[in-house]
Amino acid sequence: MSDSTIVLITGANSGVGYATTEAIVSQPGFHVILACRDPAKGNQARAELLQKHPKGSLSVLQLDVEDDNSIAQAVTSVTNEFGRVDAFISNAGTTAVGTSGREKLQRTFSANVFGAMMVTEAFIPLLLQSKQPRLVQISSGLGSLGLASDLSSPYAASPWDEYRMSKAALNMMTIQMHKRLMGKNVRVFAFCPGLVRSRLRGESEEEVSAQGRAGDPMVPGRALLDIVAGRRDEEAGQFLSAASGVFPW
Numbered sequence: 296m297s298d299s300t301i302v303l304i305t306g307a308n309s310g311v312g313y314a315t316t317e318a319i320v321s322q323p324g325f326h327v328i329l330a331c332r333d334p335a336k337g338n339q340a341r342a343e344l345l346q347k348h349p350k351g352s353l354s355v356l357q358l359d360v361e362d363d364n365s366i367a368q369a370v371t372s373v374t375n376e377f378g379r380v381d382a383f384i385s386n387a388g389t390t391a392v393g394t395s396g397r398e399k400l401q402r403t404f405s406a407n408v409f410g411a412m413m414v415t416e417a418f419i420p421l422l423l424q425s426k427q428p429r430l431v432q433i434s435s436g437l438g439s440l441g442l443a444s445d446l447s448s449p450y451a452a453s454p455w456d457e458y459r460m461s462k463a464a465l466n467m468m469t470i471q472m473h474k475r476l477m478g479k480n481v482r483v484f485a486f487c488p489g490l491v492r493s494r495l496r497g498e499s500e501e502e503v504s505a506q507g508r509a510g511d512p513m514v515p516g517r518a519l520l521d522i523v524a525g526r527r528d529e530e531a532g533q534f535l536s537a538a539s540g541v542f543p544w
């Protein structure tokens with residue numbers, strides 16, 4: 296295990312996090328920590344993935360990014376078991392389906408901004424124990440101010456205001472972390488998976504598939520494998536897109 300690249304993925308039991316875990320554990324030399332708020336879902340995901348990839352190396356960690364006690368316990372547990380994290384993928388996120396108004400804003404920002412920031416800050420000391428640390432914030436092209444204000448961009452027309460605002464805030468956090476950590480050898484990225492099948496928009500087939508428009512989450516999963524394997528290190532400090540190179544912030 297000490298020779299493996301240790302990758303921690305928040306929200307790893309579903310959608311982009313699950314596919315990324317699959318892409319990574321299909322390769323030798325990695326151990327993925329599936330950090331999930333519901334350990335039962337994490338254990339189920341682990342069992343499924345081990346069926347498909349019997350040589351995969353996977354463990355489950357209880358981690359609710361909106362719960363400071365859960366974050367503290369998760370840091371203690373990873374410190375004791377692994378002593379470092381080589382790649383931290385801050386992926387857990389929500390559109391707070393079924394809510395509106397202030398509650399929608401609060402729930403969206405609680406997970407996508409406050410949760411992402413608190414959990415990342417808590418794990419930075421473990422990243423600094425790695426020889427090749429990499430930190431990825433899973434954002435969205437919908438959070439790009441450049442694309443939102445370019446009326447010729449297909450990204451401009453989409454609503455999802457609260458979600459877009461949360462990912463714009465996440466992008467600013469990522470830029471700030473990049474500047475703070477670049478001198479400490481940490482490669483920091485924002486990453487947009489593109490429109491892919493997941494439970495982000497709801498549970499029905501129409502919502503999962505975005506009315507048939509959503510692609511395969513293995514596409515961003517494999518792009519994230521490239522990032523954690525160091526194949527995109529020269530693009531650190533940028534907002535990468537699974538489909539289109541680099542996005543404007």
Ligand SMILES: NC(=O)c1ccc[n+]([C@@H]2O[C@H](COP(=O)([O-])OP(=O)(O)OC[C@H]3O[C@@H](n4cnc5c(N)ncnc54)[C@H](OP(=O)(O)O)[C@@H]3O)[C@@H](O)[C@H]2O)c1
Nearest residue numbers: 306309310311332359360361387388435490491493494495
């Ligand atoms: N799918 C897309 O088209 C798309 C496009 C652009 C960006 N993204 C981004 O991709 C990331 C993953 O989303 P997804 O599309 O894969 O959606 P998803 O299938 O709904 O997965 C979201 C994951 O985040 C977890 N999560 C939510 N709140 C959490 C919390 N407080 N603590 C820990 N885990 C929490 C969920 O856990 P539970 O299973 O327990 O709910 C689930 O595992 C998000 O950041 C999203 O904004 C997705």
